[in-house]
Amino acid sequence: MSRTQGEATVDPRVERSRLVIRRAALEELGAVGYGAFTIESVAARAGVAKSTIYRHWPDKVDLIADAFETFHEQMVPDITPLPPRERIELLTRHVAEVFADSTFSICIPALIEGAERDPRLREFHHRYSATRSQSLIDVISEGVAVGDIPGYIDPELGALALLGPIIYRRLMSGRPFEPELTPALVETVLGPPREHPLSEPLLYKRSRSRGLA
Amino acid sequence: MSRTQGEATVDPRVERSRLVIRRAALEELGAVGYGAFTIESVAARAGVAKSTIYRHWPDKVDLIADAFETFHEQMVPDITPLPPRERIELLTRHVAEVFADSTFSICIPALIEGAERDPRLREFHHRYSATRSQSLIDVISEGVAVGDIPGYIDPELGALALLGPIIYRRLMSGRPFEPELTPALVETVLGPPREHPLSEPLLYKRSRSRGLA
DNA sequence: CCAGTATAGTACGGATCCGTATCGTAGCGA
DNA sequence: TCGCTACGATACGGATCCGTACTATACTGG
Structure with missing residues (x-):
């Protein structure tokens, strides 16, 4: 329920609510941090009833994750x-x-x-x-x-x-x-950019490589 | 009041309390983070009465700052x-x-x-x-x-x-x-270590310097 | 031994937030 | 126009934590 299903949500009211709530959630996160993050504060900040938030996201973590995902997609x-x-x-x-x-x-x-x-x-x-x-x-x-x-x-x-x-x-x-x-x-x-990249040989000793995810 | 005054605290009970509380505070910080950090949880973790913590530190931030300072001094x-x-x-x-x-x-x-x-x-x-x-x-x-x-x-x-x-x-x-x-x-x-540091000239272009605190 | 004191334990009122439920309203689509 | 539904508002019991106060106990230093 936390993601917009497939194409677009029909009711513009839903879309509007989700938008302002996500924005308020990120603002609240920046203001008070993760541990002090509160649904009630987000509701107040977004100018929205607390029940509206619970209608769209099951809990705090889902809201935060969704807000970040949506933000990053842009x-x-x-x-x-x-x-x-x-x-x-x-x-x-x-x-x-x-x-x-x-x-x-x-x-x-x-x-x-x-x-x-x-x-x-x-x-x-x-x-x-x-x-x-x-x-x-x-x-x-x-x-x-x-x-x-x-x-x-x-x-x-x-x-x-x-x-x-x-x-x-x-x-x-x-x-x-x-x-x-x-x-x-x-x-x-x-290092400084090379003037003629392909005309100079590599004088450096080679390093071993490593693994990373 | 949050620091040991000058030399050493006379009563060993005080020293012992402060020690275990500071340690518990860092543990609690690592466990739940800053926002969810709670005096009561620290007390429980340290096996100490809540009033004992309030006797030595005025609030949460003082305790945390003191715990970090003491840890870093070592x-x-x-x-x-x-x-x-x-x-x-x-x-x-x-x-x-x-x-x-x-x-x-x-x-x-x-x-x-x-x-x-x-x-x-x-x-x-x-x-x-x-x-x-x-x-x-x-x-x-x-x-x-x-x-x-x-x-x-x-x-x-x-x-x-x-x-x-x-x-x-x-x-x-x-x-x-x-x-x-x-x-x-x-x-x-x-860059790779130079074999004979002082025998080779510097061939690189010099960079401008910058300000930092 | 004894007076002083730090402690554990407990209780308290106040505050905040949780997650849910209810109800009346207003915007929506058809 | 008329159902449908998301919404705002409010209330609720439960839970947690705040910071303080009080008591009885146990340790401390002299």
Whole structure:
């Protein structure tokens, strides 16, 4: 019952309710966190009767998971046919912007906390994180294969080194990772761009590879 | 009142109570998170009367902050006179081990959530994070100056690229960053170690520096 | 031994939230 | 226009936790 069934819900009242409730749920999450999250507060924030929420979602976790899923469906990064290095920078910057965007950034701690407490939220959270990092891993691998990126770089660790700072700055320090730092971060991690990628040999020692889900 | 005054508390009963309560508080934090954290549950977990907790700490936040402070005082990494690169690896591995250690790792999400909600916890959290990353930044700077580390690396971003993956893996994926990955991460971020650090010139383009607190 | 004190245990009123039920209203589709 | 249904509002018993107060007990230091 928590998802819109197939095509579209007939009654516009339902659609409207679900919309404002989902929005209010994310706001509430950002305001008070996961543990203090309350159906009654969401109802008040959405200007909706408590019974209306219970009519559409069985419990707190279902509402939160559904709100996040719906929110994420709206933003898929576009795949662009560019050289690996530029795609890496684009992907990294995109994540940085999402994590700096106030409407989503605010409820990240709550999402992490929720993922720690409930298996459903955990599944969702890990799935989206894995998707993000995997695309980055793929591009780095491609860059290494093409010679655009030094061979000593482990694609998985490289992806972590690009995405990690964004999470670190958001959660461990005062201010988020400014998207403008992206080029400098890419250069620090992947080394300066090569002037003529295919004309220079690879002088680096190769690293062993590792497994990751 | 939440800290032991100066030397030592006279009555051993007090010391014993504070010890078990602090320990129970961290356990409870790891178990239920920050928002669902409850004085009564801590009392039950510690095998202590609720009034005993209120006798020593005015409220929930004070207890949590005190528990974290006391816990952190016990573990300060030792400064070792080694070449920069090895010190970097040591520092990184130390953080990785702390974040993989179950007794502390479990309540990291709660600490982050708490830091998001309360200024006192936020101050503590950011202070310790800044301390950790700053020592790493210093060593990287030294390594760059000595020529042990390529000059295109921005020390601050380099530190983020080393610490970020640890946080990322712990909070965004299923399993924590295994400390054994540290050497590979260092190599991916800083490049392969130079055979004869001082005999080779720096061929890299220099990056501009940035500000960080 | 004894006076002082920290403790365990319990009770309390107040507050909040749960999840459900009921009822009257208003918007919906046909 | 007229059923149908989602809605808002309200009430409810039950549960949990707050922060405080009180008592009796057991440990402490002198």
